[in-house]
Amino acid sequence: MNRRSLLVLTTILSLCGSAAAQEFPARPITIVVGSSPGSATDALARAVALEVTKETGQAVIVDNRAGAFGGIAAQFAARAQPDGYTLFMTTNTTQSANPHLQKKLSHDPIKDFAPVSLLTKGYQLLVVNPKVKANSVAELVALAKTVPGKLNYGSGSSSAQVATELFQQMTGSRFNYVPYKANPPAVMDLVAGQTDLMIADLATTLPQVKAGKLRALGVTSPQRLPLVQGVPAIAESLPGYEFGYWNAVYAPAGTPAPVVARLNALMQSAMKAPAVRHAAEQAGMEVALSTPDELAKFQLSELHRWGQIIKTAGIVAE
Known part of the structure; x- marks a missing residue:
């Protein structure tokens, strides 16, 4: 040809x-x-x-x-x-x-x-069980450093796990990882007090925050989100943190x-x-x-x- x-x-x-x-x-x-x-x-x-x-x-x-x-x-x-x-x-x-x-x-x-x-x-929400004595990201980090490896975090997805790992790396804190097959059951255990904190999608966590069953400390977006009014971005106290x-x-x-x-x-x-x-x-x-x-x-x-x-x-x- x-x-x-x-x-x-x-x-x-x-x-x-x-x-x-x-x-x-x-x-x-x-x-x-x-x-x-x-x-x-x-x-x-x-x-x-x-x-x-x-x-x-x-x-x-x-x-x-x-x-x-x-x-x-x-x-x-x-x-x-x-x-x-x-x-x-x-x-x-x-x-x-x-x-x-x-x-x-x-x-x-x-x-x-x-x-x-x-x-x-999409971005995620850092939430804690109300029994955890932390009302901000800074207070959570300070608490974690007094009891390294004692606070448990649940995760039912790679996003939830890696977001928390990045948080630990950037703050020098250390949590104990509790794996789940999905985020919904992990959130239910968090509500029940079986774990202490979690970083997970808003669709799973926000309803529990609105019901007063979880406390929101920060969002993983660079700036605050209109959907979660009054909740600061984690980056406000931890510059450079962003995960989604x-x-x-x-x-x-x-x-x-x-x-x-x-x-x-x-x-x-x-x-x-x-x-x-x-x-x-x-x-x-x-x-x-x-x-x-x-x-x-x-x-x-x-x-x-x-x-x-x-x-x-x-x-x-x-």
């Missing part, structure tokens, strides 16, 4: 790809989620699915595949046909934390996926670029819908959109950051 023929063939394939992307989707799309129904990611996926259906006229199905800290869903999505009809809505757990926390993964969070779009960034979680959408690696671009446009449109934005804000998240390339760069930086915190904390992969 000469150069001219190759150029013609390339042009034809490009035009075909663009045409296919313009017609996409031509059938239902499945969004795979690595958590159970009712979780923050599941709620976001269903809100996005509704908006994409409205725009395209095609059904969007949310497929919950909980287990292995999102690993079961990640493996399924990574092995799906790279045609844009199977998407993976996930968090930093599978894409940034698990590679440092698990010895063996069934997927590669970088090589096995084509980034589509970042969706949201994020949601993003990926397609299987090898998905054609024009289809990825179309999916990105659909995600951007869905996330701008008032209903979706409101749902995100009520869960303590903010809409944070990106291009596929921006998501790829962001994920790499997060993968490095989480790795550094986990290594410094001495957490051994299991």
Whole structure:
């Protein structure tokens, strides 16, 4: 094949790809989620699915595949046909934390996926049981240093655990880690006084704060959050502290670029819908959109950051 023929063939394939992307989707799309129904990611996926259906006229199905800290869903999505009809809505757990926390993964969070779009960034709340004699971050740190390793913190997610590990590293305090399978039961034990403190998502902790069952000391965002009025940012007494979680959408690696671009446009449109934005804000998240390339760069930086915190904390992969 000469150069001219190759150029013609390339042009034809490009035009075909663009045409296919313009017609996409031509059938239902499945969004795979690595958590159970009712979780923050599941709620976001269903809100996005509704908006994409409205725009395209095609059904969007949310497929919950909980287990292995999102690993079961990640493996399924990574092995799906790279045609844009199977998407993976996930968090930093599978894409940034698990590679440092698990010895063996069934997927590669970088090589096995084509980034589509970042969706949201969420922040957490530092809460204590009312019996703990600390009404501020500074008082908690002072208390912890008088009884090193005596205060127990619960965690049912990588975000909760690593956020607390970072807090310890930056303050020189030391807590005793109590693992849970999920944040809700960890919060219930905190309310019952089985543990002393926790840093977890607002959706799980804020209702308990409003009910007077937990005391909020600080948010992990750089500035105060309107959703938690009167609660300072941890950074106000611990400069530089910031920690959160994020949601993003990926397609299987090898998905054609024009289809990825179309999916990105659909995600951007869905996330701008008032209903979706409101749902995100009520869960303590903010809409944070990106291009596929921006998501790829962001994920790499997060993968490095989480790795550094986990290594410094001495957490051994299991």
